[in-house]
Amino acid sequence: MEAQAPQVKPEIERLYEVFAAPRPAVVEFCDHCVDAADIAPFTTVPLRELSAEQVEKYWLKSGTVGDEAFVRYLLPRVLELIAAGELDVDFFWLRMATGTHERGDERKKRAIEEYFEATPRALAALVEEELRNGKGVDERLAEWLRRPEPLAVLEEAALTGPDPDGALSSAHLVLEAHLWSK
Incomplete structure (x- = not known):
C-alpha cells in the first residue's frame, strides 16, 4: 500500500x-x-x-x-x-x-488572518507578542483582533485541545481584556 x-x-x-x-x-x-x-x-x-x-x-x-x-x-x-x-x-x-x-493588499491581509484563525498556537503567540508585550499591530490587524473569531478560536482551542503550557488560555484572557478595554 x-x-x-x-x-x-x-x-x-x-x-x-x-x-x-x-x-x-x-x-x-x-x-x-x-x-x-x-x-x-x-x-x-x-x-x-x-x-x-x-x-x-x-x-x-x-x-x-x-x-x-x-x-x-x-x-x-x-x-x-x-x-x-x-x-x-x-x-x-x-x-x-x-x-x-x-x-x-486585501487578499494578502485576509490570507494571513485566515491562517491565524486556523492556527491557534500562532494566534496565541500573536496576541501575547502584540497585545501583552505592547508591540502594537497595524490598524487592520488590531481591528481584526477585536472581531469575535479570534477570541472564539482561542477559547475553543483552550477548552478542547492540549494546553500544557497554558499559552492558549493566557492569550484568550489577554485578548478578552483587550476587547473590554476598547
Whole structure:
C-alpha cells in the first residue's frame, strides 16, 4: 500500500496561492556573514520542500539575507512549518507575518488572518507578542483582533485541545481584556 502525503490545510494552500512567486534565481547576502551553502537551497529547492533547518538558517542571518520580496516568497513555507510544529512561533516569524500583513493588499491581509484563525498556537503567540508585550499591530490587524473569531478560536482551542503550557488560555484572557478595554 502506498503512503499518502499529509493533507495540507486550505489556509496554507491559500497562502501559497496568494503569495505565489517564482523561486528566486539569486538571493542577495553578505558573504562575510553567511555561508553560500546556506543560501543555495533558497535558489535550488522548491519552496514547499525547504526544511525547517534550511529556513532556520535564514532566521539566524536574516539581517544579511534577502530583501522584502524574499520575505514574501518565503512566508507561506514559514507559516506552514509553524502550523506543522516544525518551527517555533517566535517574534521574528510573527514580525514577518505582521509586517507583510501591514503592507499587503486585501487578499494578502485576509490570507494571513485566515491562517491565524486556523492556527491557534500562532494566534496565541500573536496576541501575547502584540497585545501583552505592547508591540502594537497595524490598524487592520488590531481591528481584526477585536472581531469575535479570534477570541472564539482561542477559547475553543483552550477548552478542547492540549494546553500544557497554558499559552492558549493566557492569550484568550489577554485578548478578552483587550476587547473590554476598547
